[in-house]
Amino acid sequence: MNAPHELSTSAVNALTAQANMSLANARLVLAGEVVTGSLQVRAGRIAAIDTGTAVPPGALDLGGDLLLPGLVEIHTDNLERHLMPRPKVHWAELPALLAHDAEIAAAGITTVFDALGVGEADTESLRGSAWRAVLDTLQSCLQRDLLRADHRLHVRCELPAPNTIELFAPFLGNPLLGLISLMDHTPGQRQWENIDHARVYYIGKKGWSEDKFMRQVEEAAELQRRYAQPHRRHFAEYARQHGIALASHDDTTLAHVQEAQADGVSVCEFPTTEHAARAARECGMATVMGGPNVVRGGSHSGNVAAAHLASLGLLDILSSDYVPGSLLTGALRLVDDGHLSLAQAVATVSLNPARAVGLADRGELAPGLRADMVQVRLVEMAGGHHHAVVRALWREGRRVL
Numbered sequence: 001m002n003a004p005h006e007l008s009t010s011a012v013n014a015l016t017a018q019a020n021m022s023l024a025n026a027r028l029v030l031a032g033e034v035v036t037g038s039l040q041v042r043a044g045r046i047a048a049i050d051t052g053t054a055v056p057p058g059a060l061d062l063g064g065d066l067l068l069p070g071l072v073e074i075h076t077d078n079l080e081r082h083l084m085p086r087p088k089v090h091w092a093e094l095p096a097l098l099a100h101d102a103e104i105a106a107a108g109i110t111t112v113f114d115a116l117g118v119g120e121a122d123t124e125s126l127r128g129s130a131w132r133a134v135l136d137t138l139q140s141c142l143q144r145d146l147l148r149a150d151h152r153l154h155v156r157c158e159l160p161a162p163n164t165i166e167l168f169a170p171f172l173g174n175p176l177l178g179l180i181s182l183m184d185h186t187p188g189q190r191q192w193e194n195i196d197h198a199r200v201y202y203i204g205k206k207g208w209s210e211d212k213f214m215r216q217v218e219e220a221a222e223l224q225r226r227y228a229q230p231h232r233r234h235f236a237e238y239a240r241q242h243g244i245a246l247a248s249h250d251d252t253t254l255a256h257v258q259e260a261q262a263d264g265v266s267v268c269e270f271p272t273t274e275h276a277a278r279a280a281r282e283c284g285m286a287t288v289m290g291g292p293n294v295v296r297g298g299s300h301s302g303n304v305a306a307a308h309l310a311s312l313g314l315l316d317i318l319s320s321d322y323v324p325g326s327l328l329t330g331a332l333r334l335v336d337d338g339h340l341s342l343a344q345a346v347a348t349v350s351l352n353p354a355r356a357v358g359l360a361d362r363g364e365l366a367p368g369l370r371a372d373m374v375q376v377r378l379v380e381m382a383g384g385h386h387h388a389v390v391r392a393l394w395r396e397g398r399r400v401l
Helices: 009-018 078-083 093-106 132-143 164-171 195-204 210-242 254-263 274-282 291-296 306-311 326-336 342-347 351-356
Strands: 021-029 034-042 045-051 066-069 071-076 109-118 150-158 177-183 245-249 267-269 286-290 317-319 373-380 386-395
Touching (some): 021 342, 021 373, 071 177, 071 317, 071 326, 071 351, 078 093, 078 109, 093 109, 093 132, 109 164, 109 177, 109 386, 132 164, 150 164, 177 210, 245 254, 254 274, 267 274, 274 306, 286 291, 286 306, 291 306, 291 317, 291 326, 306 326, 317 326, 317 351, 326 342, 326 386, 342 351
Parallel strands (some): 021 066, 109 150, 150 177, 177 245, 245 267, 267 286, 286 317
Antiparallel strands (some): 373 386
16 A cells, blocks of 8 residues: 655646635535636635626636536446446456546546345356455546546445355445445346346346346346345345445335335335336335436336336436446536436435435535535537537645546
């Protein structure tokens, strides 16, 4: 492990200067409204917000662009994609992490929960391997201040896998761990209720042969019977003891939601049906849906459309899932299609996810909170939709993009 990087006095002074600034002539997206005004930053926190078009001396003129709270991403597989860009192709940890971080920042994300899966019988897969080297690399980058975004951890636990508890070991006691999700991808239920959709995913994305896929389908039910419930109890208890937010995954039925509620789940990730989303809302859970689902106009697995849930008031949080840029694009699509106001849509990618994982110091443009902010310019596209161009990004008042 490398020692923490020592900053020179001049470097510290430069960082302090960056953390004290004024931004003016911006369309500020606040919790319940959008206003034209200016924002003052002191010591990395938002000190004041004023309305009006005036540009005070020394302020940075944003030229009427939107200023949003920095986006908060609680579920992205993007780091895994950089670590294994093709089936069985492993990439070195440091360049993979730095490339992932750069992509996250370019998408307007200032806080990211890197989703790392544990538990899979296939030892050639990332989720069937140990994560120690990745965690060491992340810690080293944090100590040396190499990353643009604030990185946290979301561990996705595949409950029917025999090795899930063993592979979770490197995460024990890690202060960056802020979310655990309980997953069960057994073909024939939840996300993979349609076996043909599962076949396309595992053969196309993971490079499995047809024979390997069929063998896994045959073995999956037995693995689920033996391991799913004991592992569920283990991780639910670990989350409770350590104050870590707990998420369910791909809930489909009322029974799935009721089981999640009994386990102490507060976040319902990607419910596959309207029925499950309604049940989650009634149980007080925050519902997460995918940005790609919104952008594409529906689920790639044939499940409920995220925009449909938004139109019913059943969508609380957007996640970029497997495309970082879909977080902001998806939020704007919900606005353009009339499902949410701009302030409501921005809350699904900032305030709501922050609160769902217990982060009370960010997610909103408000005095006293972290000056995590993203400058966005809207470009009109064919069909009346808009695309968001990220022009600048600040984390705790420091410009990182």
